[in-house]
Amino acid sequence: MVFEGLLSDQICDQMIAEFAASDEWKPAMVGDRVVEPDIRRVDVIEISKRSVLERNPGVRRRLEQALYTAALGAVRRYENQFPHCRIVEGQPFELLRYRAGGFYRTHTDSFKRVPRSLSCSFALNDDFDGGDWSFFGGDYTLRPPKGSIVLFPSNFLFPHEILEVRRGTRYSVVTWMI
Secondary structure: OEEOOOOOHHHHHHHHHHHOOOOOOEEOOEOOOEOOOOOEEOEEEOOOOHHHHOOOHHHHHHHHHHHHHHHHHHHHHHHHHOOOOOOOOEOOOEEEEEOOOOEEEEEOOOEOOEOOOEEEEEEOOOOOEEOOEEEHHHOEEEOOOOOOEEEEEOOOOOOEEEOOEEEOOEEEEEEEEO
């Protein structure tokens, strides 16, 4: 499900401005915490970590609160649509940066060590080419507008990927629910 307009353009722009030039970016990991550039070519900042929040606490805590409020609203709407979905807790937020050439090959978000129920992704911008969501081997593609939240089951029934960004930089925030 896509919920449009849950984050204001202002919050999206502030999130990007706060972190775009940061020295905190690291290559994103795959599975057992290894970098696999043939599978996933994206940078990440674990923006819910105390050490990250404390670098600019006034701004960063306010941005995290806006993400939390928007995610909670989206999850409540999702649970209303799917009443058998029972969310117990959320996981920390991660900010992702897909530069030109960035992608994440087909995968699912739940695995034995981390059994997630619901995946949640915030679209912070839409001024790039490529970088679309692709579900079910390309049978369904999605390009959510800036400020949208995408929610879907994390399990094996929802394989997905982020197609290669061809121009610009794609920013998003992800989290998962258990």
